[in-house]
Amino acid sequence: MTGPMLKLEGLRKSYRGKPALRGLDLTIADNEIFALLGPTGAGKSSTLLATAGLISLDSGRVHLGGRDVTDIDPAGRDVAIVFEGFNLLPVLDVKDNIAFALRSPTFRESEDEIKARIGRTAELLRISHLLDRDVDTLSGGERQRVAIARALVRRPKLFLLDEPLSALDLKLREGLRAELRQIHRQYRSTMFYATHDYHGAIAVADRIGIVDGGVVLQAGTIAEIYARPANVFVGKLIGSPAMAFFEAHVDGDAVRITGNGQRIPLADFGGLGPRTGTVLVGAWPEDIEVVSPATANTSEGRIYAVDNRGFERAVQINGAYGAFRKVLPHGVEMKQNDACAFRILDGAAFLFDAASGNRLSQAHTEERA
Ligand SMILES: Nc1ncnc2c1ncn2[C@@H]1O[C@H](COP(=O)(O)OP(=O)(O)OP(=O)(O)O)[C@@H](O)[C@H]1O
Numbered sequence: 001m002t003g004p005m006l007k008l009e010g011l012r013k014s015y016r017g018k019p020a021l022r023g024l025d026l027t028i029a030d031n032e033i034f035a036l037l038g039p040t041g042a043g044k045s046s047t048l049l050a051t052a053g054l055i056s057l058d059s060g061r062v063h064l065g066g067r068d069v070t071d072i073d074p075a076g077r078d079v080a081i082v083f084e085g086f087n088l089l090p091v092l093d094v095k096d097n098i099a100f101a102l103r104s105p106t107f108r109e110s111e112d113e114i115k116a117r118i119g120r121t122a123e124l125l126r127i128s129h130l131l132d133r134d135v136d137t138l139s140g141g142e143r144q145r146v147a148i149a150r151a152l153v154r155r156p157k158l159f160l161l162d163e164p165l166s167a168l169d170l171k172l173r174e175g176l177r178a179e180l181r182q183i184h185r186q187y188r189s190t191m192f193y194a195t196h197d198y199h200g201a202i203a204v205a206d207r208i209g210i211v212d213g214g215v216v217l218q219a220g221t222i223a224e225i226y227a228r229p230a231n232v233f234v235g236k237l238i239g240s241p242a243m244a245f246f247e248a249h250v251d252g253d254a255v256r257i258t259g260n261g262q263r264i265p266l267a268d269f270g271g272l273g274p275r276t277g278t279v280l281v282g283a284w285p286e287d288i289e290v291v292s293p294a295t296a297n298t299s300e301g302r303i304y305a306v307d308n309r310g311f312e313r314a315v316q317i318n319g320a321y322g323a324f325r326k327v328l329p330h331g332v333e334m335k336q337n338d339a340c341a342f343r344i345l346d347g348a349a350f351l352f353d354a355a356s357g358n359r360l361s362q363a364h365t366e367e368r369a
Helices: 045-052 094-104 111-124 141-154 170-187 197-204 222-227 232-237
Strands: 005-016 018-028 033-037 061-062 079-082 158-162 190-195 207-212 213-218 243-249 252-255 261-266 276-284 288-291 297-309 310-319 322-327 338-346 352-355
Touching: 005 045, 018 045, 018 061, 018 213, 033 045, 033 170, 033 197, 045 061, 045 079, 045 158, 045 190, 079 141, 094 111, 111 141, 111 170, 141 158, 141 170, 158 297, 170 190, 170 197, 207 222, 207 232, 213 222, 213 232, 232 243, 232 276, 232 352, 243 322, 252 276, 288 310, 297 322, 297 352
Parallel strands: 033 190, 033 207, 079 158, 158 190
Antiparallel strands: 005 018, 005 061, 207 213, 243 252, 243 276, 252 261, 276 352, 288 338, 297 310, 297 338, 310 322
């Protein structure tokens, strides 16, 4: 096959007059793991359902493996979908649940082939010992493995996963993410994974797409998105903690963070941006240095909250410019209500339009990300 595995063009879908997809475009390469990341109601499930042919579109085209499948029913699309709710059939045991799709009229595999495939897939997902159990006797994590096995056994061209791990506890989630990558390596299947969890997205995906309001705001590798976040929304969804934003004012040839804060020459933003008025300065928390005591050209703040994350601590720093969160470097001790000072490292700040939220400054080089 040449060209992308999946190409979605201008997808539009309204439910009872309310738009869920508003001209969504997206391209996923063959063999890629692509995560669609967005908040609740962003249109992730609708995008996956439209890809599988399980909802009808108001307009737009779906191309799968170079073929326009917009008017083809789900059985003819060669995609498999795993939903958050597991969609297992409670009246069947594990092996019959896995075999279900292979016994459908579309596949009509021989019973020997079905048995062999179930055996291999069960081994891969470490559920061989569960094959004779009824699905309603399984734990959440076991059910999810069975649901993935059921989709995988068909060896679809495209594997759609809709929040497949969100109901699981952290340890199981991390284990299954690693397994998804392993499955991908062995089967070379293309995976399209919808999630609202940033960590989940970056842990499994080669590229991610940020979706909101039924459109893809930005798609790329995490390094590309770090180097050139398209807008404030993307910055707030990416990173751990997310991008820090500071209210600031353009003052002649520099931008000054509100509250007598750090002054950054406009030239550092590629000379772009307005000559006056309010803007937003953005920076990845890793690029913000806490300086104590305050030195020249820093911003001041106060520790609003300290959040223990096991080996590390994240703090929320509040000031006249707003609030942001940052993981403290080892050895820096700070407690609630302490005064602090910080500065954004040279060349690390981004400039955003305060009204539209769009990035004004040039991209940073990818080496920075
Ligand atoms: N069957 C439906 N009937 C009416 N409205 C719907 C239906 N399905 C989705 N919607 C609405 O369409 C919008 C997009 O929903 P969608 O499920 O695609 O978003 P999502 O990003 O998957 O959200 P979540 O993370 O909560 O699953 C939401 O406003 C949702 O309420």
